[in-house]
Amino acid sequence: MYNQAFWKAIDLITHENTDTFKKRGSKADILSRKVVQDFEKDSGQRKGVHFVTRKKEDLSTQNGVKGYITTSKETLISNATKLTHWTPNQFRFGTYTDPERTLICGHRENNLQQVNTFVVDIDTQVNVDVPGILAASASYSVGTPTLILKTTKGFQVYFVLSEPAYISNKNQFKSLKVAKRISENIKKSLFKHIPGIDIGCNDFAFFRIPRPDNVVYFNQEQTYDFLDLKQWSMTYTKNNNELTVINGGKKEIKYDPTQAKWFNQLINKTNLEGGKGKKGRNHAVFGLALALYAAGKTESEACDVLDEFNSNLIKPLRNTEVEKCISSAFSGKYKGPKKSRIDLLFGDQEIDDEMKRSNAFKIKSSGYRVFKKHRKARKDRQYSHDYEWEMDVIQFIENKIMSGQTFLDGMNQKDLADEIGVPVASFKRLLQKSTKIVKKVEGQGRNAVTLLSTEAIILKSAIKAALQTKEKQSKDYANFIASHSPNVQKVVTIITQNNDELQGNISLFQQSNIRGSTERTLQINAKNGQNDWYRSKLVHFESS
Incomplete structure (x- = not known):
């Protein structure tokens, strides 16, 4: 058993716009190669290129980026363990700038052919884990990601498109600007909820490539429609349109x-x-x-x-x-x-x-x-909006809840409203209509108390329980927690079903590393994955 998610992730991200097999030196048998290449030729799909590097230091050498250009999925998958970074979004063409063909050029935005995925770079592992990333993404952003990779010092989170979004130079690259706005808004929506998000990270540059040793979460069913993301982004911009300087990136602004x-x-x-x-x-x-x-x-x-x-x-x-x-x-x-x-x-x-x-x-x-x-400041207004009261309640819950708790200790609603500083009528109305605040009432009449939590807290607890172990007891507990929120229940069901095999494979991979050589285990896993990928392509085209 091995971690096969890495090749499935590469296959999913690159869509059908990268050649399946190498034009020269392919390990696939001649018959399979001919069937696939004829199929791709007849499909009329526009093909692009990916840029890859062998180590992080190659991204910033004195003479430019050191690496090579690849045009096939076979190269990406067979060489994955020898690579660290790639451009998951395809470019129209690439060139070398030196006679030895070691320095690559062409990975610039006006040469971008299509967007396959949006990637969020997280620069720390302190107070960041997979359940937290999933919970924040589902609660505050577009939804749970397709793929999470663990890096040396952080994580990279992929939101993969179901179909690529093609970039045109029409109207001053308007399609590129739309894609950049979506990418910026995804990062901004997570910035306050996940430490270490690199706001200033280039939207469509180099990111970590999926490998057998870095995939910690993968759900190939969770992909996104570009038009849906565009609509989400427009709504997010409308609701968060105050123009503020963000100093969360790597560049600090000294003069405005x-x-x-x-x-x-x-x-x-x-x-x-x-x-x-x-x-x-x-x-x-x-x-x-x-x-x-x-x-x-x-x-x-x-x-x-x-x-x-x-x-x-x-x-x-x-x-x-x-x-x-x-x-x-x-x-x-x-x-x-x-x-x-x-x-x-x-x-x-x-x-x-x-x-x-x-x-x-x-x-x-x-x-x-x-x-x-800017909008009129809240302190200068007589009344607050419902969403502002909602944020007050959420902030109160997050500040008060103890580690290991899913709900705050119960209180009657009037006392809760007074302590938070929200009018009782507004508080009761908010509990009825909010999708982010979760309430649970225990007791009846005058003895009734209300226990509060947030969808994000419940989701994180449920995901942590679902991913912790494969035992039925843990899954049942995760489903019990999730039952307090329909949205959480849906996410946890998907995660539990799709992540069982991945978690088992990661566990076995780590055990193998303890028993023997990490490099040998990595190569065995990569070879098994490559062979499975060859078989999957053969079956796919034979059955079509």
Whole structure:
């Protein structure tokens, strides 16, 4: 018995857009190879390439990335144990930059052919485990991942698409921008709930490749439709549209140009026109985009801000013009805006005038429109929204619950509401409609007490019990915990069914490492996986 999830994961991620067998030196028999290659030729699928490296240090050598280009699943699977990183998303082509063909080139976003998967990089294993990742993903993000790999210092989490999303250069790579926004929002949705998430990680670059020794969770049935993710991302953006600088990545922001007086003045101008010999709308959009770039905003966030700025102009630019300016500003060629060029957009008096702030959109005689960047703060409002009360209750539960507890100790609802600081009526309404807060009532009448938990806490407890052992008692306990929430019950059922074999294989793999050589065990597992993959392809095409 061995961990065969690694080759199934590679096969799933690459879809049908990578050749199955090598064109030269394939280990598959000639008949099988011909059947498969004829089938692929007739299918008309556009083929792409993957870039791979043999060790992490090869990603950042003095002369560039050291590795090689592969065009087949056979190469990826047969060489998996000799590789550390790959580009799971396919590129149109790749080249070598040195005569020895060791330095690779072409893994840039404007050469991306298709998106196969979104990957979240977690840089720590402290207070992070598989149940926690699954629980956070199901409760706060798009859903449970397809694949989790354990790295030297952390984890990498794959959300695989059921069908690839193809990238086109139409409309200034609009499809790429949509994909990047989805990737950013998945990372942001998990950022507060999983320590060590690398927000600044390149969305479609190199990630760890699945190997027999690093797959800790795999559910090949859990894939995602790109249009569904797009809709989720739009909703997430709408509900989380406050523009804030995130310092959770590897780059700390020391200076924020968006807080400068000129930025606030310029972004509220509406009477820009431009013309011969004048600096106008394009120049303003480019300068604002550079400021947003220097402040650590994402390109997607800049699009949101500048789309609204352009809409407020008396004579707006075409959307394509705005997108060109933003793309240029975020190309990496510039560090930020130059004050001397920004000054050309203002009259002599405007530079020193103080802008009066307002939360409303108002046209002023001077040609300004006040730009609203943030929602009104909660402390400045008389009433709170239901989702804000919900977050208060969730925060209370997470702060109060003890290690090993699934529910807080019971209290009557009035006392709970008073302690949390939520009006009793709002609290009772919230318990009825919330899908994130789970309540359990014990007793009747005046003696009734309410026990509170969250869907995330219940899910993590249930998953931990389901993955801990294969014994029936543990599974029954997991199902009992999950029974308090229909959503949790569905997730735990899927995990239990699909993960039994993987967990057993991982356990045996670890036992083999203790008894003998890790490298030998790794190679045996890889060889067994490769042979099974050959057989799976032969059966697949014979039966079709």
